[in-house]
Amino acid sequence: MKKIILGFVFFVGLKSFAQDPVFTQFFNVPETLNPSFIAVDGSTKVDVAHRTQWSGLNYNLSSQFANFSTYVDNINSGFGVSLLNLTETHTKYRFIQANINYAYRVELADDWVFIPSLAVGFGNKDFSFDSLLLEDQIDIPNGIINTSSIDPILLNTTANFFDFSVGGLITNDRFWFGFGARHLNAPNISFEFDRNEALDMFISVHAGYNYELDNLFYLWDESQLRIMLNLMNQGTYKRLDFGAEIETSTGFTIGALIATSPVKYHEQSRTLNSLNLITGFVWDNIKVGYSYDLNLSGLMGTNGVHELTISYTFKSIFNSSFGCWRCQR
Numbered sequence: 056m057k058k059i060i061l062g063f064v065f066f067v068g069l070k071s072f073a074q075d076p077v078f079t080q081f082f083n084v085p086e087t088l089n090p091s092f093i094a095v096d097g098s099t100k101v102d103v104a105h106r107t108q109w110s111g112l113n114y115n116l117s118s119q120f121a122n123f124s125t126y127v128d129n130i131n132s133g134f135g136v137s138l139l140n141l142t143e144t145h146t147k148y149r150f151i152q153a154n155i156n157y158a159y160r161v162e163l164a165d166d167w168v169f170i171p172s173l174a175v176g177f178g179n180k181d182f183s184f185d186s187l188l189l190e191d192q193i194d195i196p197n198g199i200i201n202t203s204s205i206d207p208i209l210l211n212t213t214a215n216f217f218d219f220s221v222g223g224l225i226t227n228d229r230f231w232f233g234f235g236a237r238h239l240n241a242p243n244i245s246f247e248f249d250r251n252e253a254l255d256m257f258i259s260v261h262a263g264y265n266y267e268l269d270n271l272f273y274l275w276d277e278s279q280l281r282i283m284l285n286l287m288n289q290g291t292y293k294r295l296d297f298g299a300e301i302e303t304s305t306g307f308t309i310g311a312l313i314a315t316s317p318v319k320y321h322e323q324s325r326t327l328n329s330l331n332l333i334t335g336f337v338w339d340n341i342k343v344g345y346s347y348d349l350n351l352s353g354l355m356g357t358n359g360v361h362e363l364t365i366s367y368t369f370k371s372i373f374n375s376s377f378g379c380w381r382c383q384r
Contacts, residue, residue, distance in 0.1 A: 094133030
């Protein structure tokens with residue numbers, strides 16, 4: 056019976072950890088979705104993000120993202136490196152992936168640009184099976200727990216894989232529309248030598264629009280309204296986030312997003328997952344964002360989801376002929 060329970064827990068764990076981490080503030084760290092953003096405005100940029108999820112369930116998920124990118128004007132190209140890390144405290148599961156990103160900027164008519172991109176990366180998944188209690192470790196007659204096991208599951212505690220991604224972005228000064236696709240090569244993430252557990256492709260379609268509020272209200276002089284949406288799909292998992300953020304002339308930001316499941320998985324699933332409250336500030340070339348995801352799914356005692364993002368944007372170290380909008384403020 057214990058072996059069956061362990062097998063069930065293990066199976067569910069693998070299915071749960073076959074999903075990529077998702078960040079609420081995708082608009083502050085868009086490189087998590089699409090490598091094309093590294094060439095969006097000719098700047099050099101550093102991004103970091105930290106996310107803590109469900110600490111109240113003894114199932115705390117912690118995600119971190121870091122990105123450095125820059126633009127080379129002479130060859131219309133952006134280059135970047137990024138690092139993604141996910142850990143889970145209860146099972147000691149860990150996922151880490153490093154990517155090298157490239158994007159090419161194509162100037163179109165009327166200030167529109169098209170930016171295709173690609174990324175190659177190396178990932179590692181580690182489940183720390185040595186922390187599990189397996190059936191042959193339980194010595195009932197002697198009332199002890201053995202420290203070793205002959206279970207073959209312990210022979211392979213990590214899975215390494217290469218990964219390929221692509222992206223595309225169409226944008227001008229006000230509007231952007233993009234898509235990103237990760238795991239095009241369906242890498243094998245199985246912890247068993249003789250199995251092939253393909254990592255499902257992660258697809259994101261995202262868009263945003265910036266509007267100058269002083270066009271409507273004098274009190275909002277030099278303030279901006281950003282409307283954003285992000286549709287994601289990975290395997291059977293589908294999610295749609297949409298909302299808006301206001302940045303005032305003083306640099307204060309405030310907004311909200313709604314996270315939804317547009318497709319129900321079973322009769323008890325809900326369409327509304329969370330209300331994500333966002334705030335922060337902009338100071339010179341630095342933008343800081345904080346979000347709290349208020350759970351609407353009915354799952355109690357989660358303590359919510361906290362996320363912090365920091366971006367530092369400055370003119371390209373390769374002297375790009377066009378500068379980032381934030382550098383010119």
